[in-house]
Amino acid sequence: MKVFEHLPHIDFMKYKGVALAVSWGLIILCFLWIHPWKGANSHVKLGMQFTGGIDMMVAFKGDVHQDDLRTALYNGGVRDAGVVAYTDKPGTSMFSIKVKARKGQDEKDSSAQIKQITDALKHMDAAAASDHRLDLNTESAGVILDSWIKANPMGLPGDETALRMGYEPWVTKVTKAREQFSPMTDYSQLPQDLPPQLRASLVKDYRLGTLSILKNESFSPSISGEWTWKTLQAVFWAMGAILVYVLFRFTLSFSVGGIVALIHDILMALGLFCFFGFEFSVPVVASFLILMGYSMADTIVVFDRIRENSHKPEYRRVDITKLVNDSINQTLSRTILTSLSVLFVAFCLFAWGGHALRDLSFPIFVGVITGTYSSIFIASPVVVYWDHWFGGAEKIKQHAHSH
Amino acid sequence: MTKRSLWRLTVTLLICGMCAYFFIPFAKVRLGLDLQGGVHFELEVQGNEALEADLRDTRDRLQDRLREKGCPDAVLKVDQNQLRAEGIPEDQRPTVEKLLQTFYGYDTTFSPTGFVLTQKAAYQKSLKDDANKRALQIIENRINQFGVAEPEITATGAEGNRIVVELPGVGDTERERIKGLLTTPGRLEQRMVAKQDPTQGRGFPTREKALEFFKGQLPNGTELLPDPLTERGANGEVLPQVQGQPEKIKGWVLVEEKVYVDGADITRADPSVDSQTDQPQINYTLNKKGADDFATLSGIAADEQRLIAIVLDRKIVSTLSCREKILGGSVRITGHFTKADTEDFALKLKSGAMRASMKFLEERAMGPSLGADSIHSGVRAALIGFITIIVFMVFYYKLSGVNAIVALTVNMIVMLGLMGSFHAVITLPGIAGFALTIGMAVDANILIFERIREELGNGKSVAGAIQLGFDKVFWTIVDSHVTQLFAAMLLFIFGTGPVKGFAVTLTVGVCASLFTSIYISRFIYDWILERHPGIKTLSI
Numbered sequence: 049m050k051v052f053e054h055l056p057h058i059d060f061m062k063y064k065g066v067a068l069a070v071s072w073g074l075i076i077l078c079f080l081w082i083h084p085w086k087g088a089n090s091h092v093k094l095g096m097q098f099t100g101g102i103d104m105m106v107a108f109k110g111d112v113h114q115d116d117l118r119t120a121l122y123n124g125g126v127r128d129a130g131v132v133a134y135t136d137k138p139g140t141s142m143f144s145i146k147v148k149a150r151k152g153q154d155e156k157d158s159s160a161q162i163k164q165i166t167d168a169l170k171h172m173d174a175a176a177a178s179d180h181r182l183d184l185n186t187e188s189a190g191v192i193l194d195s196w197i198k199a200n201p202m203g204l205p206g207d208e209t210a211l212r213m214g215y216e217p218w219v220t221k222v223t224k225a226r227e228q229f230s231p232m233t234d235y236s237q238l239p240q241d242l243p244p245q246l247r248a249s250l251v252k253d254y255r256l257g258t259l260s261i262l263k264n265e266s267f268s269p270s271i272s273g274e275w276t277w278k279t280l281q282a283v284f285w286a287m288g289a290i291l292v293y294v295l296f297r298f299t300l301s302f303s304v305g306g307i308v309a310l311i312h313d314i315l316m317a318l319g320l321f322c323f324f325g326f327e328f329s330v331p332v333v334a335s336f337l338i339l340m341g342y343s344m345a346d347t348i349v350v351f352d353r354i355r356e357n358s359h360k361p362e363y364r365r366v367d368i369t370k371l372v373n374d375s376i377n378q379t380l381s382r383t384i385l386t387s388l389s390v391l392f393v394a395f396c397l398f399a400w401g402g403h404a405l406r407d408l409s410f411p412i413f414v415g416v417i418t419g420t421y422s423s424i425f426i427a428s429p430v431v432v433y434w435d436h437w438f439g440g441a442e443k444i445k446q447h448a449h450s451h
Numbered sequence: 452m453t454k455r456s457l458w459r460l461t462v463t464l465l466i467c468g469m470c471a472y473f474f475i476p477f478a479k480v481r482l483g484l485d486l487q488g489g490v491h492f493e494l495e496v497q498g499n500e501a502l503e504a505d506l507r508d509t510r511d512r513l514q515d516r517l518r519e520k521g522c523p524d525a526v527l528k529v530d531q532n533q534l535r536a537e538g539i540p541e542d543q544r545p546t547v548e549k550l551l552q553t554f555y556g557y558d559t560t561f562s563p564t565g566f567v568l569t570q571k572a573a574y575q576k577s578l579k580d581d582a583n584k585r586a587l588q589i590i591e592n593r594i595n596q597f598g599v600a601e602p603e604i605t606a607t608g609a610e611g612n613r614i615v616v617e618l619p620g621v622g623d624t625e626r627e628r629i630k631g632l633l634t635t636p637g638r639l640e641q642r643m644v645a646k647q648d649p650t651q652g653r654g655f656p657t658r659e660k661a662l663e664f665f666k667g668q669l670p671n672g673t674e675l676l677p678d679p680l681t682e683r684g685a686n687g688e689v690l691p692q693v694q695g696q697p698e699k700i701k702g703w704v705l706v707e708e709k710v711y712v713d714g715a716d717i718t719r720a721d722p723s724v725d726s727q728t729d730q731p732q733i734n735y736t737l738n739k740k741g742a743d744d745f746a747t748l749s750g751i752a753a754d755e756q757r758l759i760a761i762v763l764d765r766k767i768v769s770t771l772s773c774r775e776k777i778l779g780g781s782v783r784i785t786g787h788f789t790k791a792d793t794e795d796f797a798l799k800l801k802s803g804a805m806r807a808s809m810k811f812l813e814e815r816a817m818g819p820s821l822g823a824d825s826i827h828s829g830v831r832a833a834l835i836g837f838i839t840i841i842v843f844m845v846f847y848y849k850l851s852g853v854n855a856i857v858a859l860t861v862n863m864i865v866m867l868g869l870m871g872s873f874h875a876v877i878t879l880p881g882i883a884g885f886a887l888t889i890g891m892a893v894d895a896n897i898l899i900f901e902r903i904r905e906e907l908g909n910g911k912s913v914a915g916a917i918q919l920g921f922d923k924v925f926w927t928i929v930d931s932h933v934t935q936l937f938a939a940m941l942l943f944i945f946g947t948g949p950v951k952g953f954a955v956t957l958t959v960g961v962c963a964s965l966f967t968s969i970y971i972s973r974f975i976y977d978w979i980l981e982r983h984p985g986i987k988t989l990s991i
Contacts, residue, residue, distance in 0.1 A: 050904075097813075105821065186818075188622020227823045262821035271493070271812040282945035289937040297930055331880045334942050334950045338887065338957065341938030345891075345931030349898065352927040382901035385847075386894040389840055393890035396836035397883050402828035405883050412887065 051381040060376050061369045064429035071312060071426065078319030091322050095329035098276050100149035100269030102161055105142065106169060109233060109258040112141040117172065121145070124168025126161065134403055142262075149269045158266045166261070173259045183257035184222075184250060185232055193219045195253065201245040218246055232256055279333045283314075286337055290344050298351060301438070305430035306347050309422040313343040317414045326407050335408045339415030342390065346383065347423040353379045354431070368435040372428050387420040456981060459974045466966075467861060470868020483878035485949050486826050488819030489619035490626050493812045494590075494633060496612045500807035501582035502575055504638075506534055509554060509568070511709055520546050525565070526671055534568040582806035583611050590614060592802040593632045599625075613812070626816060628795060634809045635764050637799030639714035641748060644758040644770060645673040645705040651758070654678050654702020654767075661703050675703045676760070678767035681787045704767050706760045711748040713804075716741025720800035722793035725785050731793040732785040735800055742780025750776040763796070764808070825879045833886035840893055848900050850990035854975045855896040858967040862892050865963040870955065878952030888960025891935065895968030898924050904991055913989045917976045921969070928968060936961050 082091040096103040114133045121129045126147060134142040147161055182191070196215045197208060204214045221239045229237050235251050287310065295303040317339055326332070353375040357363050363371050376383075394416060397409035452460075484491050510527045513534070517525040524538040534557075539547055547566070551559050556574030560567045570578070587606050594602045594616065603617040616633065647670045655661035661675050669675065680699040720735040737745055752759050753773045761769045761784055769784045788796065840859075844852035866888070870877075903920035911919060939961060942954035980986065 107820075186622070188625055189620065190622065190625055223819070227820050260818060260820065261816075262818045263816070265815040266811075266813070268810070268812045278945050282941050285945075286938050286941045289941070290934050293930075293933060293937065330946070330950050331953065334880060334946060334953050335883075337938045337942050338884075338935075341935035342891070344934040345894075348930045348934065349927055352930065356923070378905070382898055385897045385901065389843070389893045389897065390887065390890040392839045392843070393833075393836035393886050396832045396839065397829075397886060399832070400828060400835055401832035401883065402825055404825055404879055405829060405832065408880060408883055 051384055056377050056380055058377060058380075059373055060424055061373050061429065061432055064425065064432065067425035068429060071316070071421075075312070075315045075319055078323055079315075082319065082322045084322075091325075093322070093325065093327040095327050095332075096146060096148070096265065096267050096272075097330055098272050098328060100267050100272040102145070102147040102149075102158060102165070103263070103265040103267075104145040104162075104165065104261065105263035106145065107143075107260050107262055108141045108172070109139070110141070112143075112172070114143065117143055117145075117169075120168045120172050121165065124171065125164050126168060129165070149267070149272075158268070162264065162266060169259055169261075173257055179255045181253055181255045183259075184254035185226060185257050185260050187254070189219050189223045192222065192250075196246070196249065199249060201249040202243060203245075215246075218242060222250070275330065279330070282333070282337060283340075286340055287311075290340065294344070294348075294351075298355065301431050301434035302351050302355075304434060305427040306344055306351070308430050309347050309419075309427035310340055310343050312422050312426045313339060313415055313418045316418045317411045320414050321411055324410070326410055329407060331404075331408045332411065335411045336415075339411050339419070342412070343415060343419035343422065346387065346419045347427045349383060349386070350376055350379055350423045350428060351431075354428075368432055372432055376424050376428060383420055383423060387416050391416045452978075453981060456974070456978055459970075459977075463861070463971060463974065467864050467868075470864050470871075473869070474864075474867040474871035481874065481876050482822070482826075483876045483881070483949060483952055484617055484619060484815070484817055485879050486822040486877065487619050488817050488822045489617065490621045490629070490817075491618075491813070491815040492614075492616040492630075492633060493607075493814075494614045494616065494809040495608070495812055496579075496583050496586045496614065496805075497807045497810055498579035498582055498612055500636075501578050502532065502570060503529070504806055505570070505578055506532070507708070509557070510534055513554065514709070516550055517547070520550055522547065532569065536565040536567070539565045578806070579610070579612065583614075585803075586805045586807065586809065587614055589637070589802050589805050590616065590633055593798055594618070594629070596798050596802065597625075597629065597632060599629075614809070620819070621816075628791060630811075630814075632795060632798065634811070635799065636805035636808050637714065637802065638764055638804040639717070639800060640710045640762040641712040641745060642710055642760045642762055643707045643748065643752065644760050645670065645707050646755070646757065647673065648705040650702070650704075654704040656702060658703050661705065669705070672708050673705050674708055676706055676762060676765055676767050678702050678704050704760065704770070706762070706767075712737065712741050712744045714800060715804070716744070717800050720797040722790070722797045728785070730785055731788045731790045732783055733788070733793050733796055733800075734781065734783050735797075737780030737782070739780075742778070745780055745782070746776055746778050749773040763799075826882075829879055829882040833882055833889075836886045837889055840889065844893065844896070848991055851900055851903075854972055855893060855900070857975060858896060858971045859889060859892060861971050862960075862963045862967040863889070865966065866956070866959050869959045869963065875955045875959075876952050878949040880949050881952035881956045884953045884956035884960065888957060888964065892960065892964035892968065895928050895932075895964055896972060898927060899968065899972060900991055903989070907989065907991070913986050914980055916989070917973075917980065921973050925969065928965070932961050932965050 084090045084092050114131055118129070118131050121131070128147060130144075130146040130148075132144045132146075134144065145165060147165070149158065184192075193212065193215055196219070197211045200211060202214070204211055206214075221242065225237060225239050226232050232238070233256065235247070235256070238247055238250065287307065290310065291303055291307050294306045298306075314336060317336065321328075321332075354372055357371055357375050357378075363374075391413065394409050394413040397405045398413055401409060481487075506529045510529055513536075514525070514527050517523075517527075517536075517539075520543075522539055522543055526537045528535045528537075541563070544561070548559075551557070551566070551568075554568070556571055556577075557568045558571055560569075583606065587604065591602075591604050594604065599618045599621060601619055603615075605615050607613045607615055618629065621629065647665075649664070655664065655675075658675060662669070677700045680701040682699075716737045718736050718738050718741075720733060723732055723734055724730070725732050748759060751757070752771075753775050756772075758770045758772050760767055761771065761782075769787060771784075841856055844855045846852070848855065866885070869875075875881075899920055902924045903916045906916035906919045907913070936958065939954055939957035942950060943958060946954050
C-alpha cells in the first residue's frame with residue numbers, strides 16, 4: 049500500500065506567493081481578533097499561575113446548575129469568580145472556579161477568599177447544614193486514622209504505635225473505596241471485609257457529603273510575573289538553539305526558512321488556541337515548546353532532501369524552483385505519514401485524555417498540521433526567495449559536498 | 452548467526468535487561484502529586500526579617516557591654532536598618548571604638564554624641580544565607596515530627612531563598628496546621644513587662660490608645676506587643692482559631708525590649724494536660740545557661756512584683772507572676788490553648804527557631820480522586836494512540852511494520868528503564884509526553900521504510916536498498932531528533948513540577964528513539980538478510 053502510486057509532480061512553488069499571503073493573512077486576522085495588546089480585555093486567557101489567584105476544581109454529586117453555583121458564590125461574598133462547568137462523568141457535576149488576585153493582595157487575603165469559597169460551597173450542600181459530622185468523602189486518611197486510634201473501636205491491645213499499625217491497613221482500604229466511587233453515595237460502598245465495629249464507627253461519626261474539592265491551588269501575584277518571564281525565556285532560548293543548529297548543519301537560507309516556518313507555526317497555534325478559548329497554563333507552554341521541536345524536525349526532512357538533490361548531476365544546471373519542487377514531491381509521502389502518526393496520538397490525547405490533557409494536546413494537534421504545511425509552503429519558498437534575491441544556490445551545493 | 456549479529460543481539464538484550472532491572476519493581480517510579488493527590492507549597496524566606504533580628508540581638512549585646520565598659524547612659528535604638536547609639540561622652544570614644552571591633556560585620560560612623568552601626572553587604576548576605584539554611588533544616592525537622600510519609604523538601608530559587616515542600620497524601624484538615632508550622636518562625640522569648648505599663652500586663656485596648664497615653668513616645672527600651680484573643684466555647688474550652696480570618700487582639704502590652712532567655716536554650720518541650728483543670732498546657736525545660744538567666748529574670752520579677760512576658764513570634768503568649776526566684780529552669784504555660792495548639796507549639800520549640808518567617812508564593816492541593824481520574828483517562832488515551840499506530844504500521848508496512856513495533860517496544864522498555872534509573876516522577880503531562888514520544892519514535896521508522904521503498908523502486912536489490920535506506924536517512928534522523936532534544940532540554944531547565952516530568956519523558960524518549968530506530972531496526976533487517984541471503988522481495 050502506498051500514499052501515491054506514482055511519484056507526484058505537483059508544482060508547489062507556483063503557489064508560494066498565495067500560500068504566504070493566505071497563511072500570514074490568517075495569522076494577522078487571528079491576532080486582530082484576539083488583540084493581545086489590550087491587556088485584560090484581550091481574548092488571551094491566562095491561567096492563575098501567570099496572573100496570581102485561586103484555581104479550584106470541585107465536584108457535586110447529582111445535578112447542580114452552573115448559575116446556582118455562581119449565585120451561591122456571589123452571596124458568599126466572592127464577586128469576581130469565573131465558573132466553568134465540565135461534564136466528564138455522568139451523575140456528578142464538575143466545576144472549575146477561578147478568582148484572579150487583586151493587585152497587592154497577600155496570602156492572608158487569598159486564604160480568606162478560599163475560606164469564603166469553601167463556605168459558600170458548603171452552603172450548597174443541603175445535608176451539611178443540619179449534619180455537623182465530618183464528611184467521609186473529603187476528610188484525609190490521617191484524620192480517620194487518628195479518630196480510630198483515639199476511640200479504638202476494635203478494642204485492640206497495645207500502645208498508640210500498635211494501634212496505628214492495626215488500623216492503618218483499614219484506613220487505606222476505606223480511602224481506596226472512596227477513590228473508586230468518588231464520591232461515595234452510600235455506606236454500603238465501604239469495603240465488604242471492613243470489620244463491623246469500624247463500619248459502625250464510620251456510619252456514626254461521618255456523613256457522606258455531596259461535595260468534593262478536587263483541586264485547590266492558589267498563586268501569589270508576586271510569583272506570577274516570574275512565570276511569564278521564565279516561559280518567554282524558554283521559548284526564545286529554544287528558538288535560538290534551533291537556529292544555531294540548523295545554521296551549523298545547513299546554510300543561512302535554510303536556517304532563515306526554518307525559523308520563519310517555526311514562527312509561523314507558533315503564531316498559528318497561538319492564534320487558534322486563543323480563538324477556541326483555551327487557557328494558558330505552564331503545561332500548555334511546554335506543549336508549545338514540543339511543537340517547536342516537531343515543526344523543525346518536519347522541515348528538516350524536506351531540507352535534507354533539497355541538499356541531497358542539489359549535488360546530484362541531474363540538478364546541477366536546474367533552477368532552484370525545480371530542485372525544491374522535486375524534493376518536496378519526493379518526500380511528500382513520508383511528510384504526510386510522519387505527521388499522521390503524531391496526529392493520531394495528539395488526537396487521542398485531545399479526545400480521550402480528559403480536560404487537563406485537552407488544553408495541552410491542542411497546540412500539538414494544530415502544530416503538527418501547520419508544521420507539515422509550513423515545511424512545504426513557508427520554509428521552502430523562503431529558501432527559493434532567498435536564492436532569487438541573494439543567489440544562495442551555489443552555497444547550498446558547496447555546503448552539501450561536505451556531507 | 453554471524454559474530455556481528457550475535458554481538459548486536461547481546462547488546463540489545465543487555466540493554467533491555469538492564470532497563471527492565473531498573474524499572475521493576477514499579478515502586479521505583481513515583482507518581483507526581485497531580486496523580487497521587489497531596490499538597491505542594493512554595494515558600495520564600497523573608498530574609499530581611501533575619502537582618503532585623505540580628506540588629507535587635509546586637510542591640511541587646513552591645514547595651515550590656517557598654518554598661519560594663521562605663522557608659523551607663525548610652526541609649527541604643529534600632530532605626531530601620533541601622534543601630535543608633537546616643538549619649539556617649541567624647542572621652543569614652545577610644546573604649547567604645549575598641550569594643551566595637553568585636554562586633555564584626557558592622558560599619559561604624561561616629562557622631563559627636565554617639566555612633567551609627569550598619570550591616571556590611573557581605574554580612575547581610577551571610578545572615579540571609581544562614582536564614583535560608585536554617586529555614587530548610589527546621590522545616591524538614593517540623594514536617595518529620597508532624598509525621599508525613601515521603602515528604603519532599605528542596606531549596607530552589609536563584610538566591611536559594613525558596614523552599615518547595617511536597618507532601619503526598621495530605622488532606623485539607625492537616626494542610627492548615629502544616630501551613631501554620633511552615634510559616635511561623637517559632638521564636639520564643641522570655642521578657643519582662645515594662646515597669647511603666649499602667650495596665651499591669653492586661654494591655655491597652657488599641658495601639659493608638661497606648662501611644663496616646665505615652666504622648667506618642669514610648670519609654671526607652673520598651674515596645675508594644677499584641678496579645679491575641681482566645682475564643683472560648685460554652686464549657687470554657689479554648690476554640691481553635693478560625694482559619695483565614697484576621698486575628699483578634701485582646702490588648703497591647705508594653706514590654707521591655709531586652710530578651711532575658713530565648714528559645715535556643717530550651718532542651719525539651721512537651722504538650723500535656725493540667726491534672727486539676729484539665730486544660731492543655733506546655734512544659735519546657737531550659738539548659739544550664741537558660742535556667743540561670745530565667746532565675747535572674749524571675750528574681751527581678753519577684754522582687755519588684757512585676758510580670759514575666761512569654762513572647763512567641765512577637766506576640767504575647769502568656770504573662771506570669773512570680774512569688775519567688777525560680778530555679779531549675781522548668782517552665783509551664785497554661786490556659787490559652789487547644790490540644791492541637793500545644794502539640795504544634797511544642798513541636799516548634801523542639802525544632803528550634805527560624806531566623807525569618809516565610810511567605811507563601813504558591814499553594815496547590817490536589818485531591819486523590821482527580822489524580823485517579825487523570826491517570827485513567829491519560830493512560831486510556833495513550834493506549835488508544837499506541838494501538839492505532841501499531842495497527843497502522845502493520846497494515847501499511849506489512850512485516851516491516853512488525854519490525855517497527857519491535858523497535859517501538861524496545862523503545863518503551865528503554866524509556867521506562869531510564870526513568871526508573873533516575874527515580875523520575877510520573878506526572879499527567881508526563882503520560883502525554885510518553886504517548887507523543889511513541890508517535891515521534893515511529894516517525895524515524897517511517898522515514899527509513901519510505902527511503903527503502905524508494906530505493907527498491909529505483910531498482911536496487913533488497914540488501915542494497917536497506918543499506919542505502921539507513922545510510923541516507925541517518926543524518927535526517929539525527930538532525931530532527933536533535934532539534935526536538937533542544938526543546939525538551941529547555942523545558943527541563945525552565946520547568947518545574949509536572950512540566951519537569953513532561954521534559955524528562957521527552958528527553959529520554961528522543962534518546963531511546965534514536966537508538967531503537969537506527970540500531971534495533973537495522974539489526975532486525977540484517978538478521979533477516981543473513982538468514983535468507985538471496986532474498987528477492989521485502990515485505991514493506
